[in-house]
Amino acid sequence: MHLDLSELSQLAPIFRELFKGYHVSRRDPELYAQLSNFQDQYRTLFKALGFELVCDTRGFYYFVPDLAAAAVNKTAQRLALFTFILVEHLADQGRDPIAVLDGGSLGREELPSLLDKYRDLFIQAEVQTVEELEEKIMRRMTQLGFASEENGVYRFLPPMHRFLDVCLSVQQDRDLAASVHSVLPLPAPVLIDEEAEARFLATDDPLDLSEFEVESDEESEEDALARAIAEEQESDA
Amino acid sequence: MIEPKRVLRALAEHWALLEPLCEHFDQGTLSLNELRTQLAAQQLDSTPQDITSLLDVWIRLDILVPVAKSPNRFELNAQIHDFLAYLRREHRLGLCLEIEAYLRHLERLAGYIQDAFEIRDGNDLARQLRLLDMRVRDVLKKLDNDEQALVAVAERAKTSDRQIPLRQRYAEVLATWDEYVEPMIELVNADGAFEQGVRKVETVLLKMLSEQQRLGHLVDDDMLLRTHARILEMQTSAQLTLRHARELLLPLREEARRHNAVTRGAALALAAIRRKGIDAVPQAALPLFTRPQSTFLGSASQVEAYVYALARFEPKPARFPKAHKSPKSGDAPRAPRTVREMVDRCEESLPMPDLMTWLLEQEPDGATDELLYWFSRLSREKRFKRERLERREYHTHEHQVSLRSFALLSAGPDAAENSASIPNAS
Numbered sequence: 066m067h068l069d070l071s072e073l074s075q076l077a078p079i080f081r082e083l084f085k086g087y088h089v090s091r092r093d094p095e096l097y098a099q100l101s102n103f104q105d106q107y108r109t110l111f112k113a114l115g116f117e118l119v120c121d122t123r124g125f126y127y128f129v130p131d132l133a134a135a136a137v138n139k140t141a142q143r144l145a146l147f148t149f150i151l152v153e154h155l156a157d158q159g160r161d162p163i164a165v166l167d168g169g170s171l172g173r174e175e176l177p178s179l180l181d182k183y184r185d186l187f188i189q190a191e192v193q194t195v196e197e198l199e200e201k202i203m204r205r206m207t208q209l210g211f212a213s214e215e216n217g218v219y220r221f222l223p224p225m226h227r228f229l230d231v232c233l234s235v236q237q238d239r240d241l242a243a244s245v246h247s248v249l250p251l252p253a254p255v256l257i258d259e260e261a262e263a264r265f266l267a268t269d270d271p272l273d274l275s276e277f278e279v280e281s282d283e284e285s286e287e288d289a290l291a292r293a294i295a296e297e298q299e300s301d302a
Numbered sequence: 303m304i305e306p307k308r309v310l311r312a313l314a315e316h317w318a319l320l321e322p323l324c325e326h327f328d329q330g331t332l333s334l335n336e337l338r339t340q341l342a343a344q345q346l347d348s349t350p351q352d353i354t355s356l357l358d359v360w361i362r363l364d365i366l367v368p369v370a371k372s373p374n375r376f377e378l379n380a381q382i383h384d385f386l387a388y389l390r391r392e393h394r395l396g397l398c399l400e401i402e403a404y405l406r407h408l409e410r411l412a413g414y415i416q417d418a419f420e421i422r423d424g425n426d427l428a429r430q431l432r433l434l435d436m437r438v439r440d441v442l443k444k445l446d447n448d449e450q451a452l453v454a455v456a457e458r459a460k461t462s463d464r465q466i467p468l469r470q471r472y473a474e475v476l477a478t479w480d481e482y483v484e485p486m487i488e489l490v491n492a493d494g495a496f497e498q499g500v501r502k503v504e505t506v507l508l509k510m511l512s513e514q515q516r517l518g519h520l521v522d523d524d525m526l527l528r529t530h531a532r533i534l535e536m537q538t539s540a541q542l543t544l545r546h547a548r549e550l551l552l553p554l555r556e557e558a559r560r561h562n563a564v565t566r567g568a569a570l571a572l573a574a575i576r577r578k579g580i581d582a583v584p585q586a587a588l589p590l591f592t593r594p595q596s597t598f599l600g601s602a603s604q605v606e607a608y609v610y611a612l613a614r615f616e617p618k619p620a621r622f623p624k625a626h627k628s629p630k631s632g633d634a635p636r637a638p639r640t641v642r643e644m645v646d647r648c649e650e651s652l653p654m655p656d657l658m659t660w661l662l663e664q665e666p667d668g669a670t671d672e673l674l675y676w677f678s679r680l681s682r683e684k685r686f687k688r689e690r691l692e693r694r695e696y697h698t699h700e701h702q703v704s705l706r707s708f709a710l711l712s713a714g715p716d717a718a719e720n721s722a723s724i725p726n727a728s
Contacts, residue, residue, distance in 0.1 A: 141588045142580050149575070152568035161471075162568075163561050186572065189580040227589040229564055235574075235583065236567030 066109050075099040083128045088210035088224035090125040100126045124223040143190040147202045148228035150183045166225045173217040331369050331377045395451035398485035404441045405499035412503040424520040438532045449543045456550040472558035479555050483547050500537045658696050658707035670698045687713035
């Protein structure tokens with residue numbers, strides 16, 4: 066594909082924003098128009114640079130970070146938790162969560178009651194005060210392009226669909242549903258694939274003793290865990 | 303018989319009073335007192351006697367009928383109610399079963415028509431054909447009514463208050479889908495009752511047309527052709543109604559389902575987090591994004607603090623060994639051994655029956671981690687060929703170590719290439 070850089074007039078700001086983890090949506094009309102007009106060009110260029118530009122048809126653009134480099138961070142967990150809480154809170158109030166999270170708004174004055182009601186959950190995300198809620202969650206949301214704030218009103222932007230998708234995938238996750246109704250531990254999230262694991266083991270460090278452990282013990286830790294889970298499942302059944 | 307003119311005149315004359323009542327009657331019945339209150343509210347200058355006589359007229363004309371077993375409660379005569387609903391375009395969605403019943407009747411009529419034709423009974427044939435034609439009109443009327451009703455269902459769902467829960471807002475849509483659209487899809491299916499009925503009637507009519515050519519006319523061909531055309535119109539109309547219903551309701555139904563799924567997913571995730579902590583949600587499900595702070599320099603106060611710290615930087619005092627203090631023999635810290643030194647010493651001791659034993663002899667006071675380091679390093683050395691020994695225990699200065707040691711031999715030039723890549727073992 067032939068790339069005419071003169072066409073990509075917003076390349077620098079677009080790259081700067083996407084690189085920061087920002088989601089470009091219609092709220093940034095210039096950047097959004099550029100991206101949607103030259104979507105293929107931008108995608109090709111970024112791909113050549115090692116960045117995967119995602120063009121979501123619901124109206125937003127973002128970079129998928131390199132899987133190995135992007136361990137899911139606390140921010141993602143916090144924002145997801147906040148979305149879950151908000152969906153439940155709105156549904157409890159008889160409001161339509163999707164209408165709010167898909168282009169709707171939330172007043173800043175609603176935050177304290179939200180924090181009060183879900184204090185036990187917010188604590189897990191290390192959020193204990195309204196200031197922390199604003200700092201660690203709402204500010205992050207605006208920084209990443211999930212929401213915008215104006216005069217004490219947070220308006221949610223199309224990228225929120227990424228979190229609504231999490232709700233949907235959780236809903237379809239039978240394992241999770243089963244785990245809520247059972248006493249079994251949740252399946253441990255897999256962060257590194259097997260190849261990566263093998264790569265980590267193949268080290269030149271003479272002090273690396275991991276191989277010793279594997280060969281010396283009758284079963285590896287992983288096998289032991291798998292066996293324990295199987296036993297527990299058996300006894301449960 | 304009630305004289306139609308009088309009924310129509312009464313309806314026209316009292317329409318201003320009847321129309322508001324229609325809405326009440328759509329919801330249910332009214333008691334005599336409620337009726338009187340409603341009418342009095344609309345006609346402020348009327349006396350109770352006027353209202354009584356008005357109600358009398360309506361009851362006499364069968365516009366109002368008493369509810370069965372509750373003589374003090376009234377409702378609109380069902381026929382009048384339907385007529386008014388038709389005029390007001392207030393369509394109530396019928397049942398899919400009604401259409402199915404009509405179609406079964408059509409099939410039966412086709413059978414009667416065939417019988418009448420076979421016994422050459424012209425009168426009965428004409429009567430049955432008329433019945434068939436009227437029944438088809440009934441179906442058409444019903445389909446049209448249902449289509450209007452479906453539009454109203456969708457409109458109500460879309461225009462109702464956005465603040466009420468979607469489950470309530472779309473309850474009617476979901477019920478309509480389950481009770482009307484879904485059975486209609488089955489009905490209009492290629493092998494459903496609709497197609498079967500239509501096909502049967504069509505076959506009978508077409509057969510009759512050709513038979514009439516042969517055996518002579520019992521009824522006018524036009525009548526048969528008209529009925530046939532109407533049957534086909536009914537079929538098209540049913541398909542259109544169904545398509546329209548799907549177009550109207552499917553997006554709403556999907557929205558409601560999506561809404562339910564999102565709400566359920568959020569509740570499920572929260573339940574899991576409550577029980578197992580924030581890591582309960584599978585990380586794979588979470589969106590990935592680069593950290594926004596990674597390229598940030600930091601806040602102004604952080605920069606200020608950093609510069610402040612730089613300006614007042616004080617190095618930690620370095621301690622140098624004092625020249626006048628001569629080291630006492632024995633407790634001087636020994637210089638660490640270099641790899642070359644160790645490898646050379648090891649090479650000199652070849653062949654070595656047990657590397658670990660040799661190490662312990664060489665460094666009886668060595669720390670365990672250091673000994674293990676040398677064990678690992680020397681056993682991988684390309685200059686040596688190694689053979690694994692049985693597991694046994696060794697006692698270092700501090701620990702008891704269980705491992706499978708190696709016997710070391712001098713390696714030939716070929717073996718030196720590979721020895722380093724063989725996995726190490728204890």
